[in-house]
Amino acid sequence: MLDIIIVNWNVRDLLADCLRSVEADVARSGLAAEIWVVDNASHDGSVEMLRRDFPQVRLIASEQNLGFAGGNNAALRALGFTPSPPTPLPGGEGSISSTLPHSERGDGSLNSLSHWERAGVRVDL
Secondary structure, eight states, rough: EEEEEEESSHHHHHHHHHHHHHHHHHHHOOOEEEEEEEEESSSHHHHHHHHHHHTEEEEEEEEEEOOOHHHHHHHHTTTOOOOOOOOOOOTTTTSSHSSOOOOOOSOOOOTTEEEEEEEEEEEEO
16 A cells, blocks of 8 residues: 655645646556645645545645644654654764754654654654
């Protein structure tokens, strides 16, 4: 199963075009896929359009703008992925692994050393 995540903010018409294109490509490919849209508190009617025209799409309608990373993280959480501890890079003190934070930021997005895991599947971001 292929899960496709699209993060949206106030681009209703572009989103509709994108979804038609993605659905056509998925149909041609023969792959089993599920499309997820995270709407970042749009005020252009995106959510209503999705519910009306694309009921097959899995919608996460956020009440606040999570940003691109936060929107992707919301979809990954909905898919059952959970953040796992980061893996430090070799090099010790002074290396990139010692200078970047090793925890979630306050906005819910993850730093570049974070990973996601679900049932034995690991996704490195």
